[in-house]
Amino acid sequence: MKVTREQAAANRDKIVDVASTLFRKHGFDGIGVADIMKGAGLTHGGFYGHFDSKDDLAAEACTRALSREWLKSAAESSEAGGLEAIIRAYLSPRHRSDRARGCLFAAVGSDIVRQPRAVRRAVTNGFQSLIDSLRSYMPGRSPAARRKQALATMAGLIGALILSRAVDDPTLSDEILESATATFGRRQDEAS
Amino acid sequence: MKVTREQAAANRDKIVDVASTLFRKHGFDGIGVADIMKGAGLTHGGFYGHFDSKDDLAAEACTRALSREWLKSAAESSEAGGLEAIIRAYLSPRHRSDRARGCLFAAVGSDIVRQPRAVRRAVTNGFQSLIDSLRSYMPGRSPAARRKQALATMAGLIGALILSRAVDDPTLSDEILESATATFGRRQDEAS
DNA sequence: TGTACATCAGTGAACGCGCGTTCACTGATGTAC
């Protein structure tokens, strides 16, 4: 059953959107093409009319996930709070429990190194622009210092969120989030 | 072909060792039972004489990986340098390129949340003892403050190593390691 | 200590399942007149 060109484009877009959430929820190996297509309201056979391979979709899905990056939207919506508010939002229980729509790096970060070139390239580009967005919120004196701070802070946030999810003990999980919020939030208070 | 009881125990031990490196290198889903057994010099059929399932082995392999944890040995061998030396070793290019024998959290951290209960429990226990080891190196005044610092620092190190591996650009990768080394190393200089 | 037998660690073929990918087909879309 053919479909309008606009409908086809919308379908493709939906597939990428769904994939970007399902990959984050289940990991690259934890979700199949058939389930992604079902999530987009289609059947698996039509997949290869839109993409060359599952890896090809993964690369696009990563770009999509990073363009709607959690941190980015938090940053843009919290003009008031600035860096402190971004950190609090990133390290919130809400973000911890919403893997599918949260930060790509926290969701599949340690698997990226094992992905094909196209995926890693997409992720690298997304990360660069993420750091660029975050840089302006940093308290350092020079632009170079702010960039360094953005890199280290991002690392701290991602690591803390990953650990808070990995751990089986809710008390320890909360403790990780609170310690990281205090540490990474305080450091910039001192410097500003 | 039966084998000495000691030999059988040694074989089991070897399987766990090999698994702990191969899981870190390829991820839980990226390596199969047959390849792990081959790595231990055995054939896949004998696997279920030693373990109930692949997940069962994964739990043991995580415990093993964390008992020989990179950071732990770095800490114990660097009485001189203290925290600074530990951080430098953790964030070294050497550790970045040696996933198979490096930190479990940096290798498969974002996948742990998707693993069965036994694996998450093993990881949680290993993490608790890791933090306990690291705590004494921290500069905070009270024990509680030192623990908080240990948690946040560990998060920063893990996040930085994951990012440095994920990224496709060697320059950016180095920049991440250097920024994190400077930031997490410096903070404690200020406090001490 | 030596012999006979039971045990059981390890082997390799086989099973069942899920997954990525292919393909012949369908029928609505979009175009040529």
Add this chain to the structure above:
DNA sequence: TGTACATCAGTGAACGCGCGTTCACTGATGTAC
């Protein structure tokens, strides 16, 4: 504007492969006498 036909987005069956797991079998170990 209306009609006839070509295009092609989507369908669902099928293929091939790898993986976790099972099982009948082998032969060295370890035990009973």
